[in-house]
Amino acid sequence: MSGSKPLPVVSVQPTRGLVDEKFKVTVQNLLPGEEVTLHALIHSEDGDYWEAFAHYVSDAAGEVKVAEDASVGGSYQGTEPMGLLWSMKPVPGSRTGLRLRKKDVSTPMVVQISVYRGHISRGFKETSPLACAVAERWYTAPGVRRVDIEEKGVRGTLFLPPGPGPFPGVLDMWGGGGGLVEYRSALLASHGYVSMALEYMTPKTMPSGKDSYVGHQYFETAFAVLRDHPQVCSDRVAMLGLSFGTSVALAMAVYSSLIEPSCLVCVSGSHVQPVKGSLSDVFAEINKNVHRTRYDEEKRVIWRDLLLPIPSDPTKKVDVGKIRCPLLLIVGEDDQNWPTSESAEDMKKMMKEGGNSHLLTTLSYPGAGHLIEPPYTPHFRSSNFMVAQTREKVVVLWGGETKAHSYAQEHSWQRTLAFLRQHLYKSDRSNL
Numbered sequence: 001m002s003g004s005k006p007l008p009v010v011s012v013q014p015t016r017g018l019v020d021e022k023f024k025v026t027v028q029n030l031l032p033g034e035e036v037t038l039h040a041l042i043h044s045e046d047g048d049y050w051e052a053f054a055h056y057v058s059d060a061a062g063e064v065k066v067a068e069d070a071s072v073g074g075s076y077q078g079t080e081p082m083g084l085l086w087s088m089k090p091v092p093g094s095r096t097g098l099r100l101r102k103k104d105v106s107t108p109m110v111v112q113i114s115v116y117r118g119h120i121s122r123g124f125k126e127t128s129p130l131a132c133a134v135a136e137r138w139y140t141a142p143g144v145r146r147v148d149i150e151e152k153g154v155r156g157t158l159f160l161p162p163g164p165g166p167f168p169g170v171l172d173m174w175g176g177g178g179g180l181v182e183y184r185s186a187l188l189a190s191h192g193y194v195s196m197a198l199e200y201m202t203p204k205t206m207p208s209g210k211d212s213y214v215g216h217q218y219f220e221t222a223f224a225v226l227r228d229h230p231q232v233c234s235d236r237v238a239m240l241g242l243s244f245g246t247s248v249a250l251a252m253a254v255y256s257s258l259i260e261p262s263c264l265v266c267v268s269g270s271h272v273q274p275v276k277g278s279l280s281d282v283f284a285e286i287n288k289n290v291h292r293t294r295y296d297e298e299k300r301v302i303w304r305d306l307l308l309p310i311p312s313d314p315t316k317k318v319d320v321g322k323i324r325c326p327l328l329l330i331v332g333e334d335d336q337n338w339p340t341s342e343s344a345e346d347m348k349k350m351m352k353e354g355g356n357s358h359l360l361t362t363l364s365y366p367g368a369g370h371l372i373e374p375p376y377t378p379h380f381r382s383s384n385f386m387v388a389q390t391r392e393k394v395v396v397l398w399g400g401e402t403k404a405h406s407y408a409q410e411h412s413w414q415r416t417l418a419f420l421r422q423h424l425y426k427s428d429r430s431n432l
Helices: 183-191 216-227 242-255 279-288 340-354 402-424
Strands: 009-013 016-018 026-027 035-042 051-057 111-117 131-138 144-153 154-160 169-171 194-198 232-242 261-266 328-333 360-365 382-386 393-397
Touching: 009 111, 009 131, 016 261, 026 035, 144 261, 154 183, 169 183, 169 216, 169 242, 169 402, 183 194, 194 216, 216 232, 232 242, 232 402, 242 261, 261 402, 328 340, 328 402, 340 360, 360 402
Parallel strands: 016 131, 169 194, 169 232, 232 261, 261 328, 328 360
Antiparallel strands: 009 026, 035 051, 035 111, 111 131, 144 154, 154 194, 382 393
16 A cells, blocks of 8 residues: 555664674654664573663654664663663573673674564563564674684684784683683684683693693793784784783783783783782682672672782782883772772882883773673673682672673773774784
8 A cells, every 4th residue: 555654664783793883773664752662682592581671752753763862761771872782681580690601703692673662661572573673793703713722732712813914912811710711802803813712720721630720831832822823923912811811911921031912901800919829829819818708688709808908018919010011901990809999009009119100001980890891792790600710609799880881891892902903003004
């Protein structure tokens, strides 16, 4: 029928993009001033469903533009272009303590965006939407290659940007949960870096019964494997650590004669650790203070006090006054897992006394928790966690308020990429 009104339609642009790219969600062909609910849904690799929803009122043209219009209720309120992603939570009735993490980076995170009539807050599965669209969110850009590494006792995964190179390198280290986590490295390769996700604190990286797997040699060898790769610029290699990975990066930068990073990015970590001995000794020192463990009203573990007070004994913390390369320190001020704010203050003081404070850039975020990750991924105030050394399962309180934490993830990632560009891509290659 030529006079019939077009059906509502929802569109997402781009339909395929990197996870750190913004997308635009638009609804058209509504009545002017019509109340609708936008709903985003992800089915995780673990079989769980994550969702966010927001209430909107269409404009005079019968349109909703999420990038410009304000949500009046739901998972978030106000004008939040990416709110449908960062405000996601497990659907009601899900398992507890979940964390949404991409394991297979060769496939995208698939997001289904639906629009429903009226302002609704539940029953999405049972209600027919007015329209749907699908967006793919990728950690790997087209042409990025993934290579398993098992060399000289080192295990990890190398991600190579498209093209012949050579490219700057980034050694990417996660925290005390151990294992091999690839998605951040894949994203770094998508931005032009050969990035190696390093596996450590796993049975496969632990020589039988010995603790050398967390000694300096393992990380020195890993750095050398990356630095000496034929597609890596050997004089442009950075180290990036989150949580316990920060402890490794700082110790290696100061005390290793074999590692000379071009720059360091340290997220949600501390310099407090015994400076002599292996990283097993770091855990031994922490375990001495296990009586300082606190629990919130939901019995979630708070570990930040285990490194407090910040010691004055120089043998108990990395001498950051001896760092010789630029350092970007990223801090969540509501971190309930590590005393990152107190550590950052002490590091600033030590570097001022050491005469190298010009090398330090600190980004400190009110309301942000411990797990500061690439942007537009959901905030987890707490989640299930397995302690690498004991295999004990606990629920850890990471901290953070969703909106503030999400801002920190977006802003700090942009600054991280700018920092790496500044210090790894020199002026003659600044256009790359």
